[in-house]
Amino acid sequence: GDSVTQMEGPVTLSEEAFLTINCTYTATGYPSLFWYVQYPGEGLQLLLKATKADDKGSNKGFEATYRKETTSFHLEKGSVQVSDSAVYFCALTLNTGNQFYFGTGTSLTVIP
Amino acid sequence: DAGITQSPRHKVTETGTPVTLRCHQTENHRYMYWYRQDPGHGLRLIHYSYGVKDTDKGEVSDGYSVSRSKTEDFLLTLESATSSQTSVYFCAISERWEEGYTFGSGTRLTVV
Numbered sequence: 001g002d003s004v005t006q007m008e009g010p011v012t013l014s015e016e017a018f019l020t021i022n023c024t025y026t027a028t029g030y031p032s033l034f035w036y037v038q039y040p041g042e043g044l045q046l047l048l049k050a051t052k053a054d055d056k057g058s059n060k061g062f063e064a065t066y067r068k069e070t071t072s073f074h075l076e077k078g079s080v081q082v083s084d085s086a087v088y089f090c091a092l093t094l095n096t097g098n099q100f101y102f103g104t105g106t107s108l109t110v111i112p
Numbered sequence: 113d114a115g116i117t118q119s120p121r122h123k124v125t126e127t128g129t130p131v132t133l134r135c136h137q138t139e140n141h142r143y144m145y146w147y148r149q150d151p152g153h154g155l156r157l158i159h160y161s162y163g164v165k166d167t168d169k170g171e172v173s174d175g176y177s178v179s180r181s182k183t184e185d186f187l188l189t190l191e192s193a194t195s196s197q198t199s200v201y202f203c204a205i206s207e208r209w210e211e212g213y214t215f216g217s218g219t220r221l222t223v224v
Contacts, residue, residue: 034212043202043215044155051210089154093209099170100213104154 002027004090006103013080013110021075021106023064023090031092033057033066033073034100038087047075047088080110115139118203118216125223131190133219135203137183143206144186145213146170146178148199155202161186193223 007022025031032051036044048057053068062077073090090103115138125131135144143162147155147170157170159178167178175197177189190197200220204213 032210036212036215041217043204043217044213045215046212049210049212099157099160100155102154102156104152 002031002092002094002101004092004101004103006088006090006106009087009105010107010109013108015082015110015112016079017110019075019077019080019084019108021088021090021108023073023075023103025071025073025090025092027071027092027094029094031094033064034091034093035062035064035073035075036089036091036102038089038105040086044089080108082110082112084108085110116203116205116214116216118201118219120219121217122220123222125193125221127194127223128192131193131221133188133190133201133203133221135186135188135205135216137186137205139205139207139214140183141205141207141214142183143209144180145204145206146176146186146188147202147204148172148197149202149218150199158188158201190221193221195223197221198223 034049035047037047038044048059050057050066056065064075087105087107089105091100093100117136119134145160146158156172161167161180179187203216
């Protein structure tokens, strides 16, 4: 079935370190891919998206490239800040609008 | 914020009692969703709606029912609460799937 697999957390980084959170997917068709972020006590917020192969989504210094050949959508940021501490979710939809499939989330803590 | 409100924010209830959670939107979005969030599972779809009185089941719909009598309100009912339904419940809305979801702040439900 359709699914998303994220790297296990938690991840702890020092401020200004480079971040990579891995995400791979399995899909029967041609999905659109998303990253969401959840801050403590809040709902998920859309961080970035890519709707077709080779697209790069970017927002707030975060980037992810839709790689069809490796079925991946890894999240990267060149220099993390304490304010980036949150849980990050990778997700896909098969362009029907009926359902998004979410990964299990990766918790990130950035220490000063 | 996109104008989505969940109520209550927290609830403790006893096993066997019915519980209704409310999601209210002011965006006039067509699609509304109920998810539950549990450690190790990410977010799982319970039910969704694609219009007034039009609803369908998600992957974990057993023990839950929904109703949507107005565009702005989507109710989730636990017909007879069980301890396995202790979770954080999120409502989400969308008008076009390409834009992703907007999430509410969640309802933390504890069944004792």
